[in-house]
Amino acid sequence: MVKIDNISLPDFPLLLAPMEDVSDPPFRAVCKDNGADLMYTEFISSEGLIRDAIKSRKKLDIFEYERPVGIQIFGGDEESLSLAAKIVEVTNPDLLDINFGCPVKKVALRGAGAGVLKDIDLMVRLTSAVVKSTSLPVTVKTRLGWDSNSLNIEEVAERLQDVGIKALAIHGRTRTQMYKGEADWTLIGKVKNNPRIKIPIFGNGDIDSPEKAVEYKNRYGVDGIMIGRAAIGYPWIFNEIKHFVKTGETLPSPTVEERVNVARKHLHKSVEWKGPIVGINEMRRHYANYLKGLPNIKEFRGRLVTLPTVEEIDAVLDEVVKAYSGFSIEKTPIELVNYHENCPVN
Known part of the structure; x- marks a missing residue:
């Protein structure tokens, strides 16, 4: 069993990544039906919540059948994030997640999302401010670093754990990579195997088959996997991975x-x-x-x-x-959707 503070998850849990314009309640419903263990809302701007922006407030909608479910916020200001955390707490999610991974220019270049990776001290201050302002378990999703010259995720993991986060999800790319190239899980494995790290570490990036999920589980030792693009149009991936982990057998493609x-x-x-x-x-x-x-x-x-x-x-x-009655679709690795984050700034 994996625990995020007081939240109990099964061994090797599968998480649905927060994706703007994708991870809304309708999509989360079909992913939950098909085996997702923990899900997150779309990114929500802390500034938008404070200003009562309609779109931001709408994203706070969660339903009992989704639990456990986390609400994810982002921002680059301690006061705004703290106030947003208090607003989120009223809606009673199971946890609160901070996005330090959104790579798009309009967010990252304004010092939020993955932009915070340029300033680890700021990242720590922002995280600490959120932890202190809510009784919810706080988790973080981020990337390996800003670019290949600043792969600082090992330091980030230790320092964020020290200020009180309860789990960390790591996407195996830098901000400058966006979604190009292959995700590098080597540093994710180093974070997980750091004896100082006691919180669950979830890997994210390029999982496109049950076989790959198990290979990465065994190679890097992560506590679970967060799945994003592979679940778009194919929520069956969660149950397919679970079945393969349990039996070593591959389920047939959905009819x-x-x-x-x-x-x-x-x-x-x-x-x-x-x-x-x-x-x-x-x-x-x-x-x-x-x-x-x-x-x-x-x-x-x-x-x-x-x-x-x-x-x-x-x-x-x-x-x-x-x-197409009786038509069989050949079993192949899932084609990752060419998803580009469209992080909100309202």
Whole structure:
């Protein structure tokens, strides 16, 4: 069992990464159904929360079936982060996470997200301010460093543990790498195997198969894995990894009917939470990922992304199930979605 303060997780837990414009309640619902052990909200701007920005406040929505669930905030000012932490605590999540990993320019170059990696003393002060302002367990997600000349994650891990964080998730790239190249887990393993480190260490980056998850588990000794891009359109990855860890066997690919059922639930949850117009519009970017691997799917997909009502979309999804009845999708490593963080600044 892995513990984050008073939160008990199973051995080798699988975490859903916080992804802006992806990790909303509808997406979290289908990931929870398919084995995610701990999930996080999208990034929430501390400044936006304090100003009562509608979009930021909306992201505080969490539901009982999601638990354990964490709310993630970011910012570059101690006072703002402290106030945001107090606002978050009122919504009663299981934990509060600080984002020191968002690499996009409009955030990082303003001294927030991964930008804080340039100033470790500031990172420590910001973290300490949050820890002191809330009774929630505080965790952090970050990267290896700002660039290849400042790979300071070992120092960061020790100092953040010293000011009271309860777990650390590390993405195996620097800020300047964004999502390019291959994630380097070597330093993640060094952090985990540092005898001074007592908190859980979760690795993140490029996990695209159950085999790779187990290989990295054994090679680097991490307490668990955080999965982001591989879960977009493929929430089955969580249960597939769990099954492989337990049995050494690979589960078959989800059937067409299973894919459509999950896409349908995602759609209905989206409409339920966002309303029919926004819910239908924002769901459109997900169909291609859910239906990836089906031959000649373009005509169906074209209709799915243009139809205006849930009833019409449901009817097309029924057609997809009928048209591909009995079709088997070849089992291959999951294609990582070309996701680019769009961290909010409002």
